[in-house]
Amino acid sequence: MGTEFWTPIWVSLRVVIVASLLGFCLAMAMAWFLKKRQIRGKVFLETFLMLPLVLPPTVVGFGLLVLFGRNSFIGSWFEWFFGQPLVFSYIAAVIAATVVAFPLVYQTLVNGFESVDSDLEDAARQMGASEFKVFIYVTFPLSWRSIASGFMLGFARALGEFGATLMFAGSIYGVTQTIPTSIYLAVETGNYLIAYYWVGSIILFSFILLSVVQQMKKVT
Structure with missing residues (x-):
């Protein structure tokens, strides 16, 4: 059970580390850009950004297939440039995990920035600081707990992503077969023992992350 057990874990870590960093950077940029700005259509834009949080994962996966599939402009360009389809690839798994994790990170960062x-x-x-310096020396230090919590919540959400990943990236062993998809396949084939191990590992890891987030909320 050694290689069979550890391979999906390594794939998940490769996907989740990149996806959580990408989603965090995008959420940080968007949250700071929209912070207290009164622009036309802001409500609709923020609603659109939050949609993956409430939509069924299959709907998110279908949307990714439409946007990045082989018949789309982005998908056809990617295949022409790199010589392989974007769908059912490692990059597809990263995109799926990023999209589903983004809303949770974004909302956490918005709440943190608004609390400053x-x-x-x-x-x-008024003392002459640029917006960048205001963020680095004022906003960031006063909202660092929310920023750290947002990253960890996004990491945990990306780790547990299943539906959109299965539709858009598939479940290719050693490439896109993450822990959630491995659990699904193990149950489908009746291999409950290894499914128990994977379930236990992802529950333990998520529990540790959430415990850290909850503990940070109590720190004054």
Whole structure:
């Protein structure tokens, strides 16, 4: 059971580490850009960004197939440039995990940024600080708990992604077969023992992450 057990774990880590970093950077940029900005259509934009949080994973997976499939502009360009389809690839698994993790990270960061006293930010601006320096020296230090929590929650969400990944990236052993898809296949084939091990490992890891997040909320 050694290789059979560990291979999906390594695949999951390869996918989740990249997806969580990518989703975190995108969520950070979008949350900071929209922070307290009153732009036309802001409500609709934020609603669109949050949609993957409530949509069925199969709907998200179908949307990714439409946007990045072999018949789409992006998918056909990718296949022409790299010589292989985007769907059912490692990159597809990263994209799926990023999309489903993004809303949770984004909402956590928005809540953290909005909790910062705007008077402190305005004071820094009046002293000549640029928006970048305001973020680095004021907003970030005062909201670091939310920022760290957002990253860990996104990591945990990406680790547990199943539906969109299965539709868009498939379940190719050693390439896109993550822990959730491996559990599904193990149950389908009646291999309950290894499924128990995978379930236990992902529950333990997610429990540790969530425990850290909850503990950070209590730190003053």
